[in-house]
Amino acid sequence: MAKSLQGLLKQIESLQKQADALREREKSEVIARIREAITHYGITSDELFGAGGERVTRKRAAATAGSKTRKAAAKKPASVAKYTDGAGRTWSGVGKRPNWFKDALAAGKQAEDLLVSR
Structure with missing residues (x-):
């Protein structure tokens, strides 16, 4: 018995x-x-993502994995973390504020409280 196109589309x-x-x-x-x-194991974000909390997205990982045809772009130095929440999330202080930073400020913390201690 032949199935109808509509039936197959519903099944899909x-x-x-x-x-x-x-x-x-x-x-x-x-x-x-x-x-x-x-x-x-007490893994930190630096251990997991590299220094500066740099995260590799699927798109960037796919673009850089074995891309011999792409010209090598001049790499910017990784930005250094300026703020941290103590749970492994960091922010360099450049660009849009991350949600964890905005939430901490809304909770009454000051930006100085979130500075990375060196």
Whole structure:
């Protein structure tokens, strides 16, 4: 018995929703395991992301991984962390203020309270 196009499209949509839900559940479990390992081993953001809290995004990682055809751009030196929340999040003081910084200020802290001690 031949299935109709409409029936197949509904089935695809249903399967996609199931796949998305499964991916989110797995993602939550992975994040929980990562957080547990970070806590257990006392890993800092510098150890995890490199000095200055630089984070590698998927897009940037894909763009730089084996990209021999791209011209080597002049690299800026990594910015140095100026502010920290004590939980591993840092900000150089340049650019848009991160939410954790704004939240701390709203909670009554001063910017000087969040300075990285050197």
